[in-house]
Each structure stands twice: as C-alpha cells, then as structure tokens.
Amino acid sequence: MELLGRHTEREAVKQLLVRAQSGHSAALVVRGEAGIGKTALLEHARDIASGSGFRMATSVGVESETNFAFAGLHQLAEPLLDRAGALPEPQQAALGVAFGRQAGMAPDCFLVGLATLSLLAEVAEERPLLCLVDDAQWLDQASAQVLAFVARRVAAERLALMFALRDPTESDIRVFDGLPGLRLDGLGEADARALLTGAVPAPLDDGVRERIVAEARGNPLALLELPRSAQPGRLAGGFELPDALSVPRRVEEIFQRRSGSLPAESQLQLLIAAAEPTGDVTLLWRAGEKLGIAKEAALPAEAAGLLEIGTRVRFRHPLVRSAVYRAASPPDRRRAHGALAAAIDPLVDPDRQVWHLAQAVLGPDEEVAAGLERSAGRARARGGSAAAAAFLQQAAELTPEPADRARRALEAADAKQEAGAPEAALELLAVAAAGPLDARQRGRLQLVRARIAFYLTRGSDVPGMLLDAARTLGPLDAALARETYLDAFDTAIITGEVGHERGVREVAESAKDAPAPPGPPRPADMLLDALVTAFLHGYEAGVPELRRAVQAFRDQPAEEVAGNHRWLWLASRIALALFDDDSVLALADRNVRLAREAGALGVLPPALLFQSVVLVFAGEVEHAGELAAEEVGITQATGGVPLLHAQLVLAAWRGNEAEATRLHAASVEQATARGEGTAVTMAQYALTVLHNGLGNYPAALDAARSAARTDETLYSNLNLPELIEAASRAGEPQRAATAVELLSERARASRSPWALGLAARSQALISTGPGAEKHYREAIEWLQACRMAGHLARTHLVYGEWLRREGRRLDAREQLRTAHELLSNMGLEGFAARAARELRATGEYPRKRTAATADALTAHELHVARLVATGATSQEVGAQLFLSPRTIEAHLRNIFRKLGITSRRQLRELNLPGMPGA
Numbered sequence: 004m005e006l007l008g009r010h011t012e013r014e015a016v017k018q019l020l021v022r023a024q025s026g027h028s029a030a031l032v033v034r035g036e037a038g039i040g041k042t043a044l045l046e047h048a049r050d051i052a053s054g055s056g057f058r059m060a061t062s063v064g065v066e067s068e069t070n071f072a073f074a075g076l077h078q079l080a081e082p083l084l085d086r087a088g089a090l091p092e093p094q095q096a097a098l099g100v101a102f103g104r105q106a107g108m109a110p111d112c113f114l115v116g117l118a119t120l121s122l123l124a125e126v127a128e129e130r131p132l133l134c135l136v137d138d139a140q141w142l143d144q145a146s147a148q149v150l151a152f153v154a155r156r157v158a159a160e161r162l163a164l165m166f167a168l169r170d171p172t173e174s175d176i177r178v179f180d181g182l183p184g185l186r187l188d189g190l191g192e193a194d195a196r197a198l199l200t201g202a203v204p205a206p207l208d209d210g211v212r213e214r215i216v217a218e219a220r221g222n223p224l225a226l227l228e229l230p231r232s233a234q235p236g237r238l239a240g241g242f243e244l245p246d247a248l249s250v251p252r253r254v255e256e257i258f259q260r261r262s263g264s265l266p267a268e269s270q271l272q273l274l275i276a277a278a279e280p281t282g283d284v285t286l287l288w289r290a291g292e293k294l295g296i297a298k299e300a301a302l303p304a305e306a307a308g309l310l311e312i313g314t315r316v317r318f319r320h321p322l323v324r325s326a327v328y329r330a331a332s333p334p335d336r337r338r339a340h341g342a343l344a345a346a347i348d349p350l351v352d353p354d355r356q357v358w359h360l361a362q363a364v365l366g367p368d369e370e371v372a373a374g375l376e377r378s379a380g381r382a383r384a385r386g387g388s389a390a391a392a393a394f395l396q397q398a399a400e401l402t403p404e405p406a407d408r409a410r411r412a413l414e415a416a417d418a419k420q421e422a423g424a425p426e427a428a429l430e431l432l433a434v435a436a437a438g439p440l441d442a443r444q445r446g447r448l449q450l451v452r453a454r455i456a457f458y459l460t461r462g463s464d465v466p467g468m469l470l471d472a473a474r475t476l477g478p479l480d481a482a483l484a485r486e487t488y489l490d491a492f493d494t495a496i497i498t499g500e501v502g503h504e505r506g507v508r509e510v511a512e513s514a515k516d517a518p519a520p521p522g523p524p525r526p527a528d529m530l531l532d533a534l535v536t537a538f539l540h541g542y543e544a545g546v547p548e549l550r551r552a553v554q555a556f557r558d559q560p561a562e563e564v565a566g567n568h569r570w571l572w573l574a575s576r577i578a579l580a581l582f583d584d585d586s587v588l589a590l591a592d593r594n595v596r597l598a599r600e601a602g603a604l605g606v607l608p609p610a611l612l613f614q615s616v617v618l619v620f621a622g623e624v625e626h627a628g629e630l631a632a633e634e635v636g637i638t639q640a641t642g643g644v645p646l647l648h649a650q651l652v653l654a655a656w657r658g659n660e661a662e663a664t665r666l667h668a669a670s671v672e673q674a675t676a677r678g679e680g681t682a683v684t685m686a687q688y689a690l691t692v693l694h695n696g697l698g699n700y701p702a703a704l705d706a707a708r709s710a711a712r713t714d715e716t717l718y719s720n721l722n723l724p725e726l727i728e729a730a731s732r733a734g735e736p737q738r739a740a741t742a743v744e745l746l747s748e749r750a751r752a753s754r755s756p757w758a759l760g761l762a763a764r765s766q767a768l769i770s771t772g773p774g775a776e777k778h779y780r781e782a783i784e785w786l787q788a789c790r791m792a793g794h795l796a797r798t799h800l801v802y803g804e805w806l807r808r809e810g811r812r813l814d815a816r817e818q819l820r821t822a823h824e825l826l827s828n829m830g831l832e833g834f835a836a837r838a839a840r841e842l843r844a845t846g847e848y849p850r851k852r853t854a855a856t857a858d859a860l861t862a863h864e865l866h867v868a869r870l871v872a873t874g875a876t877s878q879e880v881g882a883q884l885f886l887s888p889r890t891i892e893a894h895l896r897n898i899f900r901k902l903g904i905t906s907r908r909q910l911r912e913l914n915l916p917g918m919p920g921a
Contacts, residue, residue, distance in 0.1 A: 015185050016048045019163050020055060023131050026889070028157035030164040032139075032179050035187035037322055038224025038254050041167035044187065045135045048165055052133040057163075058126065060134045064141030065280035066325065070358060070394065072387020073101045075146035076119065079134060086125045091882055094118035097602065101145075101385050109386040112145055113641060114602020116152035117885050123153065124160045124887035131161040138321055139166040139179065144389035144422060148641075151178040152604075155640035156885055159893035178642050189221020199226050224320060228257050258326035261307055268300040271335065273309065276301075277327040278339045278362070281355075282315035289346035294338060337363045354378040354394075367403035375401070376411060379418070392418035396431060409435045413444055417451050425455045446475035450487055457494055461678030466495040466506065470513045481518040488514040489531050493573060498678050511538035526555035527570045530577065543752040546581065553578045553586050561597070568597050572606075575613055580720055582750070582758035584790045587617050595630075599883055604641050608634045615649040619656050622792030624830040628653055629866035636863070637885060647673065648685050655693035656793065658833015663693045684710050684722070691725040696833030698840075703729035704738075720749060724761045724794075728801070731768040739769050757794070760785030764798045767805070775805060796825035800838050812845045823849045859901040867894045868902075872911045 015031065022029045033041045049059060062079035080098070087095055097110035097118045126132050136142070136150060154164050166179055190198065195216045216226070262273055275290050288298055304310055309327075310318045318324045328336070341363035347356040357374035364371055375398035382390035395415035402408035412434040419428035428451065435448055449472035457465045469491035476484035488510070495507040514535045520528040529552040537545025556564075556574040564571065571594045578586035591614040598607040611634035618627035631649040638645055647670040654663035667690050674682035687710035694703035707726035711719065723746040730739035743765045750762035760782045767778035779802040786795040803818030819842040826835035839849045860868060870880045877888040877895070884891070899905055902913065 012044055012185060012187065013047065016044065016165075017051065019165070020048065020052055020057070020131075020133070023057075023133070023161055023163035024055065026159055026161050026893070028160040028162040028164075030154035030157065030166070030182050032166045032168055032182045032184040033187060034168050034170060034184060036170055036222065038222045038320065039187045039189065040223045041169075041187060042137055042320070043223070045137055045165055045167055048133065048163075049135060052131075052163075055131070057131045057133045058129070060123075060126075060132060062134075062136045062142075062146075064136070064138040065321075066141045067278075068280050069141060069143045070390055070397075071143055071354065072145045072382045072385050072390035073115070073143065073149075075136070075139075075142040076115075076149050077102050077146075079136065079146075079150075080119060080122060083122055083126050087122055089125050090118060090121050091878065093600070093602075094121055094882070098122070101387075103381070103385060106384075109384050111602040111604065112148050112386055113152055113604030113885070115145070115386065116149040116156075116604070117602055117882065119149050120153045120156055120885075120887055121881070123162055124157075124889055127161040128889070131163070134162070134164045135167075136165070137167045139168045143387070145387050147178045151182070151642065152640050154179070154182050156887075156890075158886065158890040160887055160889050180642070181639070190223060190226075191221065192216060195221055195226055198223060222254070224322070225254050228254050255322045255326040255329075258309065258320075258323045259330040262304070262309055262323075262327050263330060265303045265307065266300070268296050269303040270331075271339065272296050272300040273304045273327050274331050274335060274339045275342060276310060276316050277318075277324045277331075278336065278359075279343050280324075282317065284312060284314065284316055286343065286346055287312075287316055290339070290342040293342040293345045337365060354381060358394075361397050361401060364401065368401050369403055369407070372398040372401040372403075372407070372411070376414075379414075383418070388418050388422035389424070392422050392424065392427075396427075399431070399434060405437075406439050409438050409440050410444065413440070413448055413451070417447070420451055420455050420458070423458075425458050428455050442475065443479040446472050446479060446483075449475055450483075450490075454490075457498075461498050463498050463506075463678065465498060466491045466510055469494060470510060473517070474513065477516075477518050481521045485517050485520065485528060485531055488517050489527060489534075489570065489573075492531070492534050497681050507538050511535050515539065526552060526559050526574070529555050530570060530574060533577075542749050546752045549577055549581055550583070553581065553583060553590070557586060557589055557593075564593070564597060568594065568606075571597070572609065572613065579617070582720065582753045582755040582761070584621075584755065584757045588621065588790060591617050602885075604637055604885070605643070608638045608641075608643060608646055611637070612646050612649040616652050619652055620791045620793050622796065622825070622829045622831075624653070624656065624793075625862075625865060626869070628830075628862040629869070632862040633866060633884060640885070645673075648682065648689075651686060651689045652692070655689040656696065656831055656833070658693065658696045658831065658836065660693060660697060660833075663689065667693075688722045688725065691722065691729060693833070695725055695728050696831070696837060698732075698837055700729050700732040704733045704735065720746070720758075723749075724765055727765040727768055736769060739765075743769055756785045756788040757791050760789065760791075760798070761794060764794075764801065768801065779805065792825070793829065793831065796822055796829065796831070797834060799825065800834060800841075803838070804841050807841055807845055816842065816845045816847050819845065820847070820849070860898060864894055864898050864901070867891060868898050868910060871895060871907055872913070874911070 012033075019029050019031050033044055035041050052059065060079050060083060062075045064075055068074045081102075084098070087098060090098075093114070094117060096105070096107055097114045099105035100107040100110050101115045123132060123134065139147065139150075142150070150164070150166070154166075157164070166182075168179060189195070199216065262270060265273065271294060272287075272291050275294075275296075276287055279286060279290070287301075291298065291300065301310075301312055305312060308319055309323050310316060331339070340359045344356050344359035344363055347359065349356045353374070357371060357378050360371045361375055375394045379391040379394035379398065382388075382394060392415050395411055395418055399408050399411040399415055402411055412431045416428040416431035416435060419425070419431060432448060432452055432455075435444075440448065449468065453465055453468035453472055456462060456468060469487055473484050473487035473491060476487060491510045492507065492514070495510045511534065514531060517531065517535075524532075529548070533545060533548035533552045536548050553574055556571060571590060575587060575590040575594060578590055591610070594610040595607065595614050598604075598610045611630045615627040615630040615634065618624070618630065627649070631653055634646065634649060637643075647666050651663060651666040651670050654666055667686050670686040670689075671683055674680075674686065687706050690706035691703050691710060694700070694706060703725070707722060707729050710722045711726060723742050727739045727742045727746065730736070730742065743762070746765055747762045750758035753759075763778045763782035763785060767775045767782060770778055779798070782798050783795065783802065786798055799818050799822035803815045803822055806812075806815035806818060809815075819838050823835055823838035823842055826832075826838055842849045867880060867884070870883065871877075871891075875883075877891040880886075881888045881891045895907075898910070902910070904910060904913070
C-alpha cells in the first residue's frame with residue numbers, strides 16, 4: 004500500500020532508523036484503526052532498513068495465539084537464537100524454558116525480558132537490527148510484557164523496535180502505553196482520490212468516486228477494497244453508502260463476500276488457513292488431505308487476492324483472516340479444527356493439537372479437557388500464567404463432571420488472578436462456587452477471592468476474608484492455613500489502622516488458634532507465631548520470638564529462599580521494628596539480591612525501595628539515591644504503579660522542601676486511593692523528618708501526630724524519635740515525655756545499640772542540666788556501636804544545640820563541627836544547614852563542603868560507576884541493572900568524561916562513596 008500523504012510518518016520512521024544506526028536505540032508504537040496503513044508503514048520501514056544494512060526480526064500477533072505463552076516472542080527471537088550462547092547462563096536458561104526448549108523452574112517474565120534484551124543487543128553488535136511487530140494487540144500477554152519491557156530498557160544499542168497496534172478501544176493491551184507513539188489517521192481527500200484512482204483501472208463516475216471517498220473516510224484499505232467489492236455496472240451508475248458500520252467492519256464484510264463467492268472446497272481450505280495462525284504450509288496441506296481437499300483448491304483464494312502461499316501462508320490483511328473465520332458456520336469451523344488436530348503430531352506440539360481439538364468437539368469432552376489441563380501445566384512451567392489460565396478456563400467449559408469442572412474453574416481463577424486478570428478470575432470463581440467443592444477447595448476459593456479483593460480494592464474487609472479462608476483451611480491444610488494467616492497479618496498492617504474492625508488485633512486473636520506446622524517450623528511459621536505474641540501480649544513479650552524469627556530468615560539457606568522469598572520483606576520490616584540494624588541491612592540486601600538473581604521485576608522495586616530507605620538511616624544517602632533511581636526506572640520499564648516512598652524519604656532527609664512536599668502530596672493521594680494506611684503513615688513520617696531538619700517544629704509536630712499509631716503498632720518506632728524532637732522543641736513537653744516513656748520501654752526490650760541510642764537522645768531532649776548531658780553522651784556512645792550513622796550525626800547536632808543554649812560555646816563548636824561535617828558529607832543538606840546556623844551562632848563559620856568527585860554524576864551513573872569500580876564486567880553490571888552491556892559502556896563513556904579519567908583502573912582508584920575504604 005503506498006504511503007500517500009504520510010510525510011510526517013515517513014520522517015518518524017527515518018529518524019528511528021538513523022538513531023538506531025548511530026547507537027541510540029529507540030522504539031515506536033504505531034496506532035490506528037484496522038486498514039489505516041500501520042502494516043504499510045512497517046513495510047516502509049523494512050524497505051528503508053533493508054537498503055541500509057539492517058538485519059530484520061519480525062513477529063505478527065494473531066488473535067487465536069493469545070493462549071500460547073511467549074508465542075509472539077518466539078516468532079521474533081527464534082531466527083536469532085544461534086547467538087544465545089553469548090548470554091549469561093541464567094538468561095539462556097530463561098529463554099530455553101520459556102520457549103519449551105528445555106525443562107526448568109518457570110522463569111520470571113522479566114528475566115525473559117532481560118534475556119531478550121541481551122539477545123537483541125548481541126545480534127545488533129554485528130549490524131543494526133530492526134524488530135517489527137505487527138498486530139501487537141493480539142500478542143500473548145507474556146510476549147507483550149517482555150517486548151514492552153525491552154522497548155523501555157534499550158538505550159545505546161543499534162536497535163530499533165516498531166509495534167503496530169490497533170486503537171486502544173479495540174484492545175485490552177496496555178503494556179505499550181507510555182512508549183513513543185505515532186497515530187495514523189485517515190488520508191486527506193486529495194490523497195484518498197489519488198489512491199482510489201490508482202486502484203480502479205476504469206474511469207469512475209464523479210458521483211461514485213465521491214461516495215467511495217466519503218464511505219472510506221480516508222482508510223486506505225477501504226479505498227482499495229470497496230471498489231473491488233462492487234459490480235462494474237454499479238461503479239458506473241451509483242454506489243450505495245453502507246449502514247452505520249465502522250470502516251473496518253465494512254471492509255471485513257467485503258472480504259466475507261469475496262471469500263463466500265469461492266468454490267466450496269476453496270472456502271474450506273481458506274478456513275483451515277484462517278484457523279491455524281502459524282502459517283505452516285505443510286500443515287495446511289496435511290489438514291486439507293484429511294478432508295479430501297487437493298492443494299489446487301487454494302488457487303481461487305489466491306486469485307481473489309485473499310492470501311498468498313509461498314514458504315508460509317500469508318493473508319492479504321488480518322481482517323481477511325477474521326472475516327473468513329467469523330463467516331464460517333460452526334460445523335465448518337469444527338471440521339477445520341478437527342483436520343488440523345489430526346494433522347499435528349502430538350509428540351511435537353501437544354498444546355497446539357489439544358487447542359484445535361477443543362475447538363473441534365461439540366459439547367463436553369473429558370479427554371480433551373484433561374489434555375487442556377496438561378497443557379496448562381506446561382504453560383505454567385514456562386512462566387505463562389495467562390496461557391495456563393486460558394487452557395484451564397477452556398478445560399472447565401469442556402468438563403462433563405460437575406466436581407471436575409468446579410476444580411478446574413478454581414484452578415483457572417487462581418491462574419487468572421496470578422496473571423493480573425481479576426475480573427475474569429471472579430467469573431471463574433462463580434463457576435467454581437456452583438460446585439460441588441470439598442472443604443479444602445472451599446477454603447482455596449475463599450483465599451483466591453480475598454486475594455482478588457486485595458488486588459482490586461485494598462479494602463479493610465480483606466483481612467477478615469483471609470481469616471475466614473484460614474479457618475476453613477486449618478483442619479485440612481496446615482501449611483496453607485498458616486500462610487493465609489500470615490497473609491491476613493500482612494494485609495491488615497497495609498490496609499488499616501490498628502484497632503480497625505477486623506484489623507491486626509483480630510488477626511492475632513484468630514491466628515493464635517492456627518494449626519501447628521506440619522513439619523519442623525519454617526522461618527515463616529516462626530514469624531507467624533511471633534506476630535501473634537507481639538500483637539496480643541505487647542512489644543516486650545514479642546521481642547524474643549520476633550528476634551528468633553528474623554534470625555531464622557537470615558540463616559535460611561539461599562536455595563530455600565530463592566524459590567519463595569515472599570515473606571522476606573515482612574521479616575525485614577520486623578527487623579526495623581526491633582531496631583536490629585544488622586538484620587535490617589542484611590535482609591534488605593538479601594531481598595534485593597534474590598530478586599535480581601531471579602529476574603523478579605515484580606518484587607524488585609519494593610525491595611529496592613526498602614533498601615534505599617534503610618540506607619538513608621545508615622547515612623549512605625548517595626547509594627540510597629542510586630537504588631531509588633533504579634527503582635523508578637524499573638517501575639517505568641515494567642509498567643508498574645510508581646512507588647514514591649523512597650524518593651520521599653530521601654527528599655525529606657536531604658531537606659529538599661519543594662520536592663518532599665510534592666512527593667508527600669502525591670504519596671498520600673496514591674496511598675489513600677489504594678487503601679494503604681501504612682503508606683500514609685510513612686508519608687507523614689517523612690514530612691516530620693523534613694520539618695525537623697528545617698527547624699519548623701510546629702509543622703513537624705502536626706505531621707508526627709498524623710503519623711502516630713497506637714502502642715500496639717510495631718512500626719510506630721520509626722516515628723517516635725521524630726515526634727519527641729518535634730514536641731520538645733515546639734513547647735509540648737508532656738507529649739514528648741509520654742513518647743519518651745514508650746520508646747524507652749521498647750529500647751529496653753530490644754537492647755539494640757540503635758534503640759538504646761535513640762532512647763537516650765530522646766531522654767536528653769526532655770532533660771535539663773547534667774542529666775541531659777549524660778544522656779547525650781550515652782546516646783552518642785550507643786549509636787557509634789551501630790550502623791545507623793544518619794541518626795548518630797543528628798545526635799551530635801542536637802547535643803551541640805543544647806550546649807550552645809547552655810552557654811558552652813567551645814564545647815558546642817566541637818559537636819556542631821562534627822555534625823556539620825558528617826551531615827554535609829552524607830548529603831543531608833537540611834540538617835547540615837541547621838548545624839551551620841548553630842555553628843555560626845557560636846562564632847565559628849563552617850567550612851564549605853568541597854565538591855566531591857562523584858558530584859558530577861547522576862544517581863544512575865554513580866550506581867554504574869560503583870559497580871564497575873568493584874571489578875564487575877559490563878555484562879555483569881548490565882545483568883544486575885537490567886540493561887545491555889552496550890548501554891553500560893555508553894554510561895561509562897559519560898562517567899569517564901565527567902570525571903576526567905580514561906580507564907576502569909582510574910575509576911577504582913577514586914574511592915567513590917560507598918566503596919570499601921572510601
């Protein structure tokens with residue numbers, strides 16, 4: 004199809020390819036209605052690229068292929084797999100399992116994404132690579148996620164990606180949203196007339212021409228096909244406008260009429276081709292033979308311009324395929340699918356064979372349903388939850404026995420929920436609920452329904468739903484029941500305030516009756532029992548059990564955690580509640596490391612967020628900023644919900660008032676909409692830190708009050724020291740004293756240097772005379788024995804402020820000088836400015852901070868530099884940051900230029916922040 008009037012579009016394609024040739028990867032999503040010219044634009048890109056030395060990789064989404072996990076990705080990557088040997092072994096394994104070439108644990112979808120990115124980048128090293136994906140709205144979910152991820156992570160490769168996608172109103176696919184886009188609209192009238200004139204060799208009556216142009220509304224395919232569908236006489240004497248149908252539907256009807264005029268055998272052969280989207284010519288002939296159809300039957304369809312048969316079967320347009328298939332009668336469709344099933348070798352492609360069998364049967368069929376269930380298992384093993392759900396749903400529909408149908412519907416609902424399709428999961432749960440179900444299945448149904456509710460609403464009723472499921476499961480499946488109780492604790496902490504109806508207190512009351520573990524207690528079992536004790540009998544009573552549970556998570560062998568580290572994040576937060584700085588940092592690091600190794604980009608962002616926050620407390624602010632930047636990049640690449648807490652805590656501790664205020668408002672709005680009470684509390688805590696750092700103590704106290712939770716909340720420990728500082732400075736000593744009493748009780752129970760140091764500092768803030776100084780010195784001594792250097796620096800600050808107010812200027816200078824130096828070097832500018840003001844008030848002017856070597860680098864560049872400085876290769880750094888080695892090399896060039904160096908050895912010698920010896 005000629006690209007008449009598409010100058011802007013052609014220029015966009017040209018720029019995309021020029022960027023790729025020069026090593027600046029880019030992606031482009033072309034959108035528009037069916038027939039508008041998306042495929043023509045991709046072919047135009049192919050023509051330009053072919054003449055410019057590009058290698059091609061192509062894939063075409065097919066509506067019926069959405070049930071086959073990674074089918075679209077395999078189509079694109081299969082010709083390139085000869086280069087897979089250059090990838091790291093985990094990435095090779097991920098592609099091998101995803102494509103069914105080898106057995107293994109189901110890979111995370113985004114580890115497959117990293118492997119695909121590495122593969123494409125490796126191929127592009129030889130010569131530029133253009134990836135063209137047509138009809139991307141019909142890609143299977145796994146392929147769409149991977150390719151959208153790749154499109155967001157490419158940077159410095161000689162790689163271009165183009166996706167053709169129907170208008171969003173016609174598709175459920177949203178993973179490509181946010182990528183650079185180009186929307187194709189209809190041709191202008193002049194171009195439409197020119198295209199029509201070229202398509203119709205005979206002269207057209209002026210009135211007919213205007214009616215065709217009006218009817219086509221600038222759709223190029225309609226302009227080409229509408230005249231072909233009319234009798235010659237009608238072209239001379241008039242052309243009737245259609246009923247109120249969209250142009251694509253009108254064009255589809257034209258294709259239906261054209262295919263309907265073919266001989267019966269040709270129609271059936273055409274239907275077989277439409278029913279099998281792989282385009283396998285040999286399979287087409289074999290299936291035709293099963294129905295007694297000769298190869299020659301396809302000739303009339305080719306002559307009518309409906310398809311081409313060469314090395315593969317290609318339809319003139321996807322609308323031809325859908326038109327042929329929809330126009331066929333149900334018996335003819337079943338005949339076509341049955342012939343295809345008979346023609347497929349079940350040892351070679353059992354999943355495709357059983358899928359065709361499922362379309363061929365009339366009514367329930369247990370044998371086919373069982374085959375679909377086996378296919379679902381294989382799909383899940385490859386990491387295709389959406390494909391597994393589709394197979395199971397079809398299996399349930401074909402199952403004759405009610406009990407088996409309910410069981411398969413329940414499994415399908417679970418898979419749908421896992422694949423992020425909650426509404427479809429609820430429909431399947433309704434089928435399962437019609438039963439009959441046994442008691443354990445009823446418990447699982449309650450559990451899946453609760454998880455769907457949490458996904459959809461974050462409602463305060465979810466903990467109660469989980470408790471109901473746990474009670475049902477208790478006598479039947481102790482391990483699952485205990486995990487469900489832990490789920491209930493998790494959701495109660497996230498969604499509501501303590502004391503809220505069916506909140507943590509009720510969870511604890513119910514969980515105390517949880518069944519004993521079926522074997523030796525696992526770390527998760529220990530954590531459940533410890534939480535029950537802590538929430539029922541108080542912090543002090545719970546500390547010993549909580550500490551043992553945290554230690555069990557630290558001691559758990561990596562191979563046991565790798566396959567299921569879902570509770571590691573909760574253990575990390577419990578360590579925070581215990582003021583166990585060593586465990587907090589160790590578990591945070593382990594959580595990130597395991598998520599990286601597994602390529603689990605669904606859980607890596609929250610793991611990075613948590614590690615970033617605790618590194619701020621440790622004074623490693625530069626490193627925390629790197630992790631926060633990485634979390635933002637990965638969330639954008641995966642299309643996840645933005646997580647603002649790490650950025651907010653960083654901005655607050657740094658004293659960046661404008662940024663912290665903006666992030667606070669967005670975080671509270673987001674958390675309130677999602678029903679996440681703990682996230683709101685975290686945002687208020689950050690606002691308290693901000694105002695304490697700036698010396699705005701009344702504002703800090705207002706925020707601290709909003710963040711305050713009841714004494715039973717483990718997580719209030721974070722806020723207590725901030726509330727005490729704000730209240731003591733805002734003229735509310737009684738409020739400060741009450742909080743000091745609670746913090747001191749918890750510090751005595753914890754006995755950690757971090758807790759005892761914060762308690763001593765807080766006691767000093769409400770004390771006077773020699774008693775205050777004793778507590779300040781004690782606080783510094785304790786905090787020097789822990790790893791939370793940010794709190795140590797702040798303690799030097801408040802001690803120096805107290806000394807100055809006591810008139811001890813020389814002693815004050817020593818503490819304030821130390822505080823200013825520590826806080827400045829950490830990048831905590833708000834607190835550092837407070838220390839500078841106080842130091843000036845003693846008569847000493849603080850030394851200006853000299854620019855550090857790393858100040859010229861962005862957070863992302865500093866992260867790359869730090870990793871390279873440890874001796875990691877570009878490939879190793881790329882694997883950790885989910886970027887290609889070539890992109891890492893491009894970052895290194897920028898880093899070397901900014902730092903005025905030329906080698907990795909010089910980079911190691913710079914002792915960047917966070918490096919050993921720095």
